[in-house]
Amino acid sequence: MNTNQQRLLFEKDKPWLAPLAGYSDLPFRLLAKKHGAHVVCTEMVSVKGLFHQNRGTQKLLATHKDDTPLVLQLFGPDAPLFEQAIPLLKERGFSFFDLNAGCSVRKVLKSGSGAALLWDVPRLISIAKSMVKSAGEHAVGIKIRLGPDESQENYLDVAKKLEDVGVAWITLHPRYAKELFSGHARWECIAKLKEHVNLPIIASGDLFTAEDGVRCITETNADTLMFARGALYNPTIFAQYNKLLNNEPIHTFTPTELSKLLIEHITLYKHFDDSPAALRRIRSFAPRYAKGFNKIKILRSQMASCETWEELLTLAHAVASLDIFIESD
Numbered sequence: 625m626n627t628n629q630q631r632l633l634f635e636k637d638k639p640w641l642a643p644l645a646g647y648s649d650l651p652f653r654l655l656a657k658k659h660g661a662h663v664v665c666t667e668m669v670s671v672k673g674l675f676h677q678n679r680g681t682q683k684l685l686a687t688h689k690d691d692t693p694l695v696l697q698l699f700g701p702d703a704p705l706f707e708q709a710i711p712l713l714k715e716r717g718f719s720f721f722d723l724n725a726g727c728s729v730r731k732v733l734k735s736g737s738g739a740a741l742l743w744d745v746p747r748l749i750s751i752a753k754s755m756v757k758s759a760g761e762h763a764v765g766i767k768i769r770l771g772p773d774e775s776q777e778n779y780l781d782v783a784k785k786l787e788d789v790g791v792a793w794i795t796l797h798p799r800y801a802k803e804l805f806s807g808h809a810r811w812e813c814i815a816k817l818k819e820h821v822n823l824p825i826i827a828s829g830d831l832f833t834a835e836d837g838v839r840c841i842t843e844t845n846a847d848t849l850m851f852a853r854g855a856l857y858n859p860t861i862f863a864q865y866n867k868l869l870n871n872e873p874i875h876t877f878t879p880t881e882l883s884k885l886l887i888e889h890i891t892l893y894k895h896f897d898d899s900p901a902a903l904r905r906i907r908s909f910a911p912r913y914a915k916g917f918n919k920i921k922i923l924r925s926q927m928a929s930c931e932t933w934e935e936l937l938t939l940a941h942a943v944a945s946l947d948i949f950i951e952s953d
């Protein structure tokens with residue numbers, strides 16, 4: 625049995641990297657793993673797209689032996705498509721699947737997928753059933769929100785129904801679908817959900833720092849949590865969170881650590897895709913890690929003007945010794 629076929633472990637010191645459309649690609653997942661993520665999720669993949677030999681969709685399925693345990697997140701409105709897709713995905717080596725029932729961007733809602741399923745619970749349950757049937761026991765999770773809006777809150781009822789059809793874990797981002805990312809995540813609802821069902825519960829929502837993670841896991845008693853936006857700004861958040869759990873101190877990046885992180889991420893990107901498009905992506909992505917450093921704008925504009933991978937790597941090396949990143953503006 626390879627690691628991918630083992631059961632997932634849901635433990636407080638085993639944080640996940642959340643599904644992040646446009647970001648949780650193979651290089652970023654490997655970076656997160658290197659820095660303490662235990663389980664990593666792909667971004668949401670259209671189940672319909674899988675049948676169209678779409679190059680974009682195929683790229684989202686790229687993986688690697690170190691990219692494990694890996695959860696493939698799917699979205700779509702039709703149970704039969706899931707039943708057809710999952711056996712093919714299992715043949716390709718995927719073992720764990722998640723259903724996106726939380727994304728509330730207009731395009732996804734219009735397709736009847738993501739959080740639209742919270743308006744149509746029978747459809748959600750029938751997809752969950754099909755997924756469990758084709759993926760097997762212990763292999764399917766569902767990511768939900770609190771409900772369509774405050775007047776139609778249904779997460780406790782939905783979770784019970786999902787438990788009844790054999791879903792293995794639930795992730796809750798405790799906002800209503802209509803809220804998108806406004807307001808704040810109601811962690812108290814995660815605590816309620818944990819009391820309500822006997823499934824592993826993964827906490828999501830407003831986990832911007834390792835400190836937030838420790839507060840959330842303590843307040844909610846969730847089985848584990850997933851970092852999303854927090855990881856985009858600090859891919860070492862997973863290891864920092866585990867340190868804090870162990871009462872060990874953490875600190876913000878030194879320039880040397882920042883340089884090392886940039887080099888790691890750029891190198892991973894280049895290894896898997898050295899195209900000009902990938903260069904453009906990483907140029908805009910990497911400077912986020914320097915948030916909080918003074919003169920971050922200088923780093924951003926220097927990176928943005930790099931035309932080659934070599935230039936970008938040279939700049940990343942130089943970050944270690946450039947005092948402009950630690951002096952005040």
Ligand SMILES: Cc1cc2nc3c(=O)[nH]c(=O)nc-3n(C[C@H](O)[C@H](O)[C@H](O)COP(=O)(O)O)c2cc1C
Pocket residue numbers: 642643644645646647666667668697724725726727767797828829830831832850851852853854
């Ligand atoms: C850029 C971005 C992309 C996201 N993509 C997905 C996705 O593909 N699937 C999904 O279930 N959630 C997605 N989410 C939601 C996150 O997984 C997470 O639940 C949400 O951001 C709340 O966590 P946070 O407040 O700690 O960021 C995305 C969020 C962001 C910011």
